[in-house]
Every structure is written in structure tokens, then in C-alpha cells.
Amino acid sequence: MESLNEVWAHLTTAQQDPPGWAVLLSALAALVIVSSTTSWQLSRGLITIAHEGGHALAAVLTRRKLQGIRLHSDTSGVTLTRGRPTGPGMILTALSGYIAPSLLGLGGAWLVSQGYITLLLWAMLVLLAGMLLMIRNLFGVVALLSTGGAVFALSWFAPDEVQSVCAHLVVWFLLFGGVRPIVELQRKRRDGRARDSDADQLARLTFLPGGFYVFFFLLVAGVSLAAGTALMAPWPPDLGLG
Template sequence: MDKLWAHLVEAQPPPELWLVALSALAAFVIVAYRTSWQLTRGLVTIAHEGGHALVALLSRRRLQGIRLHSDTSGVTLTRGRPTGPGMVFTALAGYVAPSLLGLAGAWLTAQGRVTLLVWSVLLFLVCMLLLIRNLYGALILLATGGAVFALSMYAPDDVQMVVAQVAVWFLLFGGVRPILELRRKRRRGQAPDSDADQLARLTFLPGGFYVLFFLVVAAASVVGGAWLMLPAAVLPSL
């Protein structure tokens, strides 16, 4: 166990600035380009529903399961009081989860703890797999988890660092786009049961306030992630 822990927390040297910048550019293109976004958006949905599930458990709600659908949507089913703080925090967690996970990943990456980051993601996916309640969801989690496991076992440290950089930037940028899409859908009246509208029914604040809250958290996470990762790459070269 001591050797395993030492392996997990072993720090890799920080990447060069050009690699961090190139990883950020690659992730931004993936999120901004429509086709690549449709192919990868399901990863953001995993983080979104995982956020709901985690906060539901922390607030002592009974978690009935998670469903991930082929149209990149998802739903987390819980049981408990239909109102109250537990329900509010559970509804709040979804849209901010990808950004906050990206921020946590940025902190680990800046510390050089790439192995710990990869195995934390793998543990997160395994826990979600235990809660999944549909075949497509199970398949997408198995495929994602298998890719992460192969990365951790067979990829050289340099490759793991590059993939970690792109993945962290992807979560940071990918946490913003669904909120902008939600804003557009609400303006067209196409999302009456969104998380923001559920929160509006649970509290005295309008749904637009929660969309703004989601966006502020996502934007702050992008800034915070850049502040963590860019200095880590710049300082060793000074």
C-alpha cells in the first residue's frame, strides 16, 4: 500500500508553456466545433450527472440511479423530500460539476500529480457505473473507463501529461457551453424542466438567476484553472 500510494502521489515535472497553451487550444476547438462537441459532449454529461449524484448522497437523499442517453442528455433519480436544502443543492450541482472537476484537475495537474488525477477519474467512473440504470449508460462508462485504465497502465508519463492537460481544459471549456445552450433554450421556451427552472420552483429566485450563477462559476473556473496551470509551466523556465 505504501508503494501504491507513493506511485499515486509521485509528481511529474510540469510541462512547458507551449504544451499547456497547445492543449488549451485543442480543447477549445473540440468544444467550439459543432461536430467534435456532439461527439464528446457525453463526457460533460457524465460529470454533470455525477455532480448531481454526489451531492444527493452528501445531502442524504436516496439515490435511485443514473441514466445516460445517446442524445448526450442524462438524468439522476433521487428519492426524498421534494423541497428543502438537500433538493436545492442537488439541483445546483449538475451544471457546475464539470467546471469544478476541471478546476480540481487543474490543481492536480499543476502539482504534477497526473497519476493521482487519472486514478481519481477512474474511481469516479467506477462509482458511477455501480449507479447506472440503462444499457447505453453502462456502455459509455465502460468505454470511457477502459480508455482511462489503458492510459494509466500503458501510456508513457509524457503522454499521460498531454492527455491530462487536454482533458482538464476540455472540462473547463466544456462546462461553459452547456450553460450558454441552456440560456438559449430557455429564451425559446424549450427547457421548462431544466435545473434552473426546477431551482426557481424550489426557491424564491428566478431561473435566470441560476443560469447566471452557473455561468459565473464556470467562467471563474476557467480563469482559476488557467491561473493554476500556466504559472506552473512558466515558473520553472524563469
């Protein structure tokens, strides 16, 4: 019991915030990664992990049978569930994918704003481990193990200052990266290349059009980005130059 208390105390010990310039620089770096075509293609798989994790968590919470998750080298993914093909459970499962990265980013923004860097990193490890149990293809296993290994190495070996800056970078990436796939989705829908997208599946499950769900996804992503920015980079920014 004493060891568990020590672990919990370690996880919940607040770390010092990085200087304001480091927070702003991490935000700029994340924005560049998401905006650049090349870096986005290399990093987009991390958003896919969050997306499919959102589907999987919603399925479990609504008591659908989670059959497995597949992550592909083209940064796409699929979450397989079994249960009623209609109804609230199916709707919430389909609804959760595109908003998951942004909501994870918002939760992460609150944690880093409170200094709970270690808790954030270990929460990420727990979520990745849970997904690993449901992965059903080799590329997905490699992707999760690589991501989890990087997070573990950061939490175990990196100095507190490095952990804090990297945690901010990850959270900014989730917040910015949660927006771009929604914009890409609408472009594909406009060109008729996304007839089986989450938005269109939701349109078939409900009386609302697919465009409404794209707007909803964007609304959640935009509010999360605004709230996360307020939490991590309050105005006026303290650049730590004084």
C-alpha cells in the same frame, strides 16, 4: 501495509510538467473541440457524465436516496433520487449538475499543476466506477466502461509525457466544456424549450428566478476557468524554447 504505502507513493509522486507549448496546445485543442459543432456533439457525453455525477454526489452527501443514473445517446442524462421534494437537499442536488464539470476541471487543474497526473487519472477511475454502480441503462454502462477503459489504458500503458499532455487536455476540456452547456441552456430557456431545466426547477424550489441560477452557473464556470488557467498556464508562459 507496505504495498499500500507503495501504491500511495506511486500515486502522489509528482511528474515533470510538460513544456509550455504543449500546455498551450492542449488548451487550444480543447477549445476547438468544444467550439466545433461536430466535435462537441461527439464529446459532449463526457460533460454529461460529469453533470450527472455532480447530481448523484450531491444527492448522496445530502442523504437523499439515489435511485439511479441514465445516460442517453443524444448526450442527455437524468439522475433519479428519492426524498423530500423540497428543502436544502433537493436544492443542492439540482444546483450541482451544471457546475460539476467546471469544479472537477478546477480540481484537476490543481492536481496537474502539482504534477499529480497519476493521482488525477486514478481519481477519475474511482469516480467512474462509483457511477457505474448506479447506471440503469445499457448505453450508460457502455459509455462509462469506454471512458474508464480509455483512462485506465492511458494511466497504465502510456509514457509519463503522454499522460501529462492528455491529463492537461482533459482538464482544459472540462473547464471549457463546463461553459458551453450553460450558454445552450439559456438559449433554450429564451426560446421556451427548457421549462424543466435545473435552473427552472431551482426557481420553483426557491424564491429566486431561473435566470439567477443561470448566472450563478456561469459565474462558477467562469471563475473555475480563470483559476484553472492561472494554475496550468501562469503568465508569462514558459514555452520551453530556451
